[in-house]
Amino acid sequence: RKTRLLATLKEVNKNFKIVYNRLSNGGRGELFLENPDEPFKGGLDMWAQPRGKSNKSRLQGLSGGEKSMASLSLIFAIQDHDPSPFYYFDEVDQNLDVPNSKLIATECRNRSEAAQFIMVTLRKVSLELADHHIGITHGGDGCSRRIVDFNRERAIELGAEAEKEAA
Amino acid sequence: RKTRLLATLKEVNKNFKIVYNRLSNGGRGELFLENPDEPFKGGLDMWAQPRGKSNKSRLQGLSGGEKSMASLSLIFAIQDHDPSPFYYFDEVDQNLDVPNSKLIATECRNRSEAAQFIMVTLRKVSLELADHHIGITHGGDGCSRRIVDFNRERAIELGAEAEKEAA
Amino acid sequence: MYLKSLEVENFKSFKGEAVIPFDRGFTAITGPNGSGKSNCGDAVQFVLGARSAKVLRAQNSKDLIFNGGKSNRPARNAKVTLVFANPALSNGRRRLPIDSDEVRMTREVRLTKSNNTVSTYLLNGEESNQKSFHRILGQANARPDGYNIVLQGDVTRLSSMTAVERRKVLDSVA
Amino acid sequence: MYLKSLEVENFKSFKGEAVIPFDRGFTAITGPNGSGKSNCGDAVQFVLGARSAKVLRAQNSKDLIFNGGKSNRPARNAKVTLVFANPALSNGRRRLPIDSDEVRMTREVRLTKSNNTVSTYLLNGEESNQKSFHRILGQANARPDGYNIVLQGDVTRLSSMTAVERRKVLDSVA
Ligand SMILES: Nc1ncnc2c1ncn2[C@@H]1O[C@H](COP(=O)(O)OP(=O)(O)OP(=O)(O)O)[C@@H](O)[C@H]1O
Numbered sequence: 062r063k064t065r066l067l068a069t070l071k072e073v074n075k076n077f078k079i080v081y082n083r084l085s086n087g088g089r090g091e092l093f094l095e096n097p098d099e100p101f102k103g104g105l106d107m108w109a110q111p112r113g114k115s116n117k118s119r120l121q122g123l124s125g126g127e128k129s130m131a132s133l134s135l136i137f138a139i140q141d142h143d144p145s146p147f148y149y150f151d152e153v154d155q156n157l158d159v160p161n162s163k164l165i166a167t168e169c170r171n172r173s174e175a176a177q178f179i180m181v182t183l184r185k186v187s188l189e190l191a192d193h194h195i196g197i198t199h200g201g202d203g204c205s206r207r208i209v210d211f212n213r214e215r216a217i218e219l220g221a222e223a224e225k226e227a228a
Numbered sequence: 229r230k231t232r233l234l235a236t237l238k239e240v241n242k243n244f245k246i247v248y249n250r251l252s253n254g255g256r257g258e259l260f261l262e263n264p265d266e267p268f269k270g271g272l273d274m275w276a277q278p279r280g281k282s283n284k285s286r287l288q289g290l291s292g293g294e295k296s297m298a299s300l301s302l303i304f305a306i307q308d309h310d311p312s313p314f315y316y317f318d319e320v321d322q323n324l325d326v327p328n329s330k331l332i333a334t335e336c337r338n339r340s341e342a343a344q345f346i347m348v349t350l351r352k353v354s355l356e357l358a359d360h361h362i363g364i365t366h367g368g369d370g371c372s373r374r375i376v377d378f379n380r381e382r383a384i385e386l387g388a389e390a391e392k393e394a395a
Numbered sequence: 396m397y398l399k400s401l402e403v404e405n406f407k408s409f410k411g412e413a414v415i416p417f418d419r420g421f422t423a424i425t426g427p428n429g430s431g432k433s434n435c436g437d438a439v440q441f442v443l444g445a446r447s448a449k450v451l452r453a454q455n456s457k458d459l460i461f462n463g464g465k466s467n468r469p470a471r472n473a474k475v476t477l478v479f480a481n482p483a484l485s486n487g488r489r490r491l492p493i494d495s496d497e498v499r500m501t502r503e504v505r506l507t508k509s510n511n512t513v514s515t516y517l518l519n520g521e522e523s524n525q526k527s528f529h530r531i532l533g534q535a536n537a538r539p540d541g542y543n544i545v546l547q548g549d550v551t552r553l554s555s556m557t558a559v560e561r562r563k564v565l566d567s568v569a
Numbered sequence: 570m571y572l573k574s575l576e577v578e579n580f581k582s583f584k585g586e587a588v589i590p591f592d593r594g595f596t597a598i599t600g601p602n603g604s605g606k607s608n609c610g611d612a613v614q615f616v617l618g619a620r621s622a623k624v625l626r627a628q629n630s631k632d633l634i635f636n637g638g639k640s641n642r643p644a645r646n647a648k649v650t651l652v653f654a655n656p657a658l659s660n661g662r663r664r665l666p667i668d669s670d671e672v673r674m675t676r677e678v679r680l681t682k683s684n685n686t687v688s689t690y691l692l693n694g695e696e697s698n699q700k701s702f703h704r705i706l707g708q709a710n711a712r713p714d715g716y717n718i719v720l721q722g723d724v725t726r727l728s729s730m731t732a733v734e735r736r737k738v739l740d741s742v743a
């Protein structure tokens with residue numbers, strides 16, 4: 062059991078370094094066991110240093126968006142360890158700014174050549190990069206239904222229409 | 229201590245019903261003590277029924293955005309109980325769609341006549357409704373600085389520019 | 396192998412039948428707050444074998460059955476079918492160890508007369524059970540754990556969990 | 570009464586001095602991820618009397634001092650000043666019980682030679698302490714608790730906390 066965990070950690074950590082470096086444009090990430098001799102007695106630390114920041118930064122002191130980018134890198138690193146034919150992501154871009162949302166949507170798009178990616182999102186950047194679009198709505202009566210004849214323009218419009226109405 | 233809690237609850241609950249009804253376009257909200265006789269032995273339940281939904285819905289089963297609207301209504305209800313001269317909100321619109329973001333930004337705008345409201349946001353709708361705009365950035369060297377000559381157009385551009393670059 | 400479509404019937408906020416077709420590649424689902432987007436994710440987890448009702452934001456399996464919304468009659472059952480495309484690969488084998496081009500995996504929960512819930516599993520229309528679902532999906536690596544399905548809030552939870560909880564995540568994929 | 574400006578010096582990611590002017594009404598702060606927006610909120614909480622260093626996402630008060638970023642020298646002190654406009658009201662009284670049109674409340678944390686931290690409080694340049702800050706701010710209802718300051722993540726925390734935790738929130742404002 063211990064050898065299996067150490068082997069999994071080694072591989073996931075290798076993936077994590079590569080993915081985090083790509084998603085943070087040059088930052089450095091690393092996974093550490095708190096107690097390498099007795100791994101089940103301790104936890105697993107995640108350390109991430111965004112580009113341009115000090116190497117002393119702790120995960121706790123990073124910003125909301127920076128933490129999400131580190132966590133998403135770990136999720137992709139775990140997926141690479143044991144690839145699945147399809148993935149489902151639910152609003153993972155909630156607290157990301159536009160450039161980071163684009164990095165994540167592009168990462169999903171690239172990965173969707175090898176496996177199917179389905180992503181729930183409200184962000185325009187992600188909607189633009191998707192191949193297919195599905196609209197879900199409720200008609201004020203509490204019943205969900207799929208919007209038929211839905212495509213990229215209608216998806217972006219759904220957000221923009223509401224924005225126009227908002228302005 | 230018990231009478232004070234019950235009096236506070238009565239007033240906050242009255243505010244909560246009014247605010248939630250307004251922020252959900254007609255939904256119904258209510259706060260309940262789990263143990264009204266011995267309030268300190270139990271907790272405080274928050275019940276919210278968005279417009280068009282069943283009255284059996286539990287907070288746990290609501291969507292991410294619906295929960296946030298209920299929580300924000302409670303925050304405003306607490307603020308009304310003991311008004312302060314200024315308020316600071318940090319990305320409270322993270323998981324809201326455009327119409328809900330507009331409702332919250334409009335609520336802040338209306339309340340900003342009686343008290344100062346400062347809101348950190350990445351959303352265009354909120355930036356459009358604010359009176360004043362402050363830009364913060366870091367120059368890739370890990371040092372934060374304020375962007376001078378910043379206004380509504382530049383604020384919206386900051387998001388749009390990144391969006392253009394993203395498309 | 397990929398998910399061709401999701402068919403729901405009276406599952407959570409979906410009244411009656413709804414079919415959501417998927418393609419290969421990158422698909423985005425969008426819509427207003429509270430419209431039912433996360434309920435689609437819950438539907439997928441429900442068939443794959445969610446760890447517990449709590450993961451589906453439900454107190455118990457009764458909460459998974461359409462409750463009527465504002466003014467409709469509550470349903471007595473909820474059914475979800477995942478339709479997988481399962482073509483034969485060049486070596487003649489298939490990702491899902493079932494000998495058909497399309498594999499339909501159905502899970503249904505029904506209220507009995509005494510208001511308890513009964514769960515049934517169907518594989519291409521024939522009776523099955525959760526164990527075989529797990530075995531079949533496990534062979535294709537389509538398991539519900541290991542962050543193949545990232546539910547709303549999971550990303551923030553991963554960055555704020557304790558180091559021991561994070562090590563347990565690694566345990567579950569080791 | 571309103572917050573006229575926030576002056577920070579070597580506080581968290583702010584190297585050297587920075588002044589952030591505020592107006593009455595509704596002000597929006599925006600900028601990229603990791604730029605320092607939430608650090609402004611932490612600076613406000615730092616002076617108002619944050620419940621603990623943990624609320625400021627810091628292990629201890631040393632983490633509040635600019636650590637140099639990529640290639641600068643780490644600082645030895647961090648200072649934050651809240652500048653309040655405090656006009657006399659029509660009845661001659663002022664919201665903050667201090668007899669001046671402008672009230673500057675400063676909190677500084679410095680590293681000593683033995684690398685411990687020392688905190689000092691200044692009111693309009695004169696030495697003060699946390700207790701008087703609490704008393705003065707309490708009179709104007711500008712307390713740090715009760716959701717006057719909603720930090721990043723507080724909204725989601727409020728909807729997912731237990732009922733007992735939520736009742737404790739009410740206790741703190743009763
Ligand atoms: N058994 C049920 N019967 C009817 N409606 C239900 C049932 N269970 C949950 N719901 C409703 O489904 C809605 C939640 O949908 P869901 O979480 O999928 O929204 P969403 O589209 O993901 O929204 P968001 O963008 O806010 O995350 C809630 O309004 C809830 O009341």
Ligand SMILES: Nc1ncnc2c1ncn2[C@@H]1O[C@H](COP(=O)(O)OP(=O)(O)OP(=O)(O)O)[C@@H](O)[C@H]1O
Pocket residue numbers: 111114115118122123124125126127156370580581582583600601602603604605606607608609631632633634635636637638721
């Ligand atoms: N003592 C310190 N010295 C230097 N940098 C620090 C210090 N403490 C925190 N930081 C840095 O400040 C940054 C966090 O800034 P902040 O949380 O304000 O970002 P933000 O603008 O709110 O971003 P987001 O939109 O993602 O929430 C982190 O990159 C962190 O490393």
Ligand SMILES: [Mg+2]
Pocket residue numbers: 151291292293432433434547
């Ligand atoms: Mg959702």
Ligand SMILES: [Mg+2]
Pocket residue numbers: 124125126318319606607608721
């Ligand atoms: Mg922030």
